[in-house]
Amino acid sequence: MGVFERYLSAWVALAIIAGIGLGQVVPGVFGALAGLEYANVNFAVAVLIWAMVWPMMIGVDFASLRRVGEKPKGLFITLIVNWLIKPFSMAALGVLFFRYVFAGLIPPEDAEGYLAGLILLGAAPCTAMVFIWSQLTRGDPNYTLVQVSVNDAIMVFAFAPIVALLLGITDLAVPWETLLLSVGLYVVVPLVAGIAARSLLMARGGQAGVDGFIGAVKPASVIGLLLTVVLLFGFQGDVILKRPLVIALIAVPILIQSYAIFAVAYGAAWALKVPHAIAAPCALIGTSNFFELAVAVAISLFGLTSGAALATVVGVLVEVPVMLSLVAVANRTRGRFPESGA
Secondary structure, three states, X not given: OOHHHHOHHHHXXXXXXXXXXXXXXXXXXXXXXXXXXEOOEEHHHHHHHHHHHHHHHHOOOHHHHHHHHHOOHHHHHHHHHHHHHHHHHHHHHHHHHHHHHOOOOOOHHHHHHHHHHHHHXXXXXXXXXXXXXXXXXXXXXXXXXXXXXXXXHHHHHHHHHHHHHHHOOOOOOOOHHHHHHHHHHHHHHHHHHHHHHHHHHHHHHHHHHHHHHHHHHHHHHHHHHHHHHHHHHHHOHHHHHHXXXXXXXXXXXXXXXXXXXXXXXXXXXXXXXXXXXXXXXXXXXXXXXXXHHHHXXXXXXXXXXXXXXXXXXXXXXXXXXXXXXXXXXXXHOHHHOOOOOO
């Protein structure tokens, strides 16, 4: 691991502080960057995510994708956790904390809004950031791409019914622009660019040329991650500073959910002897959230200043530090998993 990866948690902590500070010092700059969006998808963040995702996409070998089906256990774990466990466990934790544990600290109407936001987060598994988490754990890029692609396909059909069931809303309108644009920007565009780059590198230097180039540009992935953190915390700095207690209360069930879901998926992968290069991304996909979709639906259903929208924003703020801690866990336990297998 290079210096960036070795001290990544420290860099992220500094990026969080820098983002909040810069958001207060130069709010106009962050306001302008925040305005570069369509359907709640921010293009400044998209460019940085491309920097994170592109190196991993270069490593995708399409010739080997057909062999992914030979190792179905990781995909099955991901699908069961994402669609049969995660949405319902998040809803249960939301009910527990906002209707009972925190009942005396939050007005009931606000609590219901926060609960709705948590449900939206729980029903939207990650599309983009999981590629960087997979890269940081040396995950199999081919398998990760398949896992994300299958989840995206299921999300098109399952997101609205699950959210409608848990929220009790029968006329839920899914913001298709956000869903399709996010998948296009965060998966399709970097994948096409990765295919083009890989073809060129293979023609010039073979697999050694591909590996050498990926190693050379890998620091750009980490820098992209740090700049993304600066932007996200710069955009939401006012919320953090003005409502720290509410932010902390909303974060509690999100943190419990994140670590519990990771434990379930990672533990299942270990029990089924799934190789680490598949097990780590398999668990991280379920833990991470598609926050662009959750934020967009919260705003469209409940309004920009609603408790639901705030809860989805807290999900954004919590995600990177939590995921980095889980990446560290995955890397430290690599030796407990087989290097290859079903």
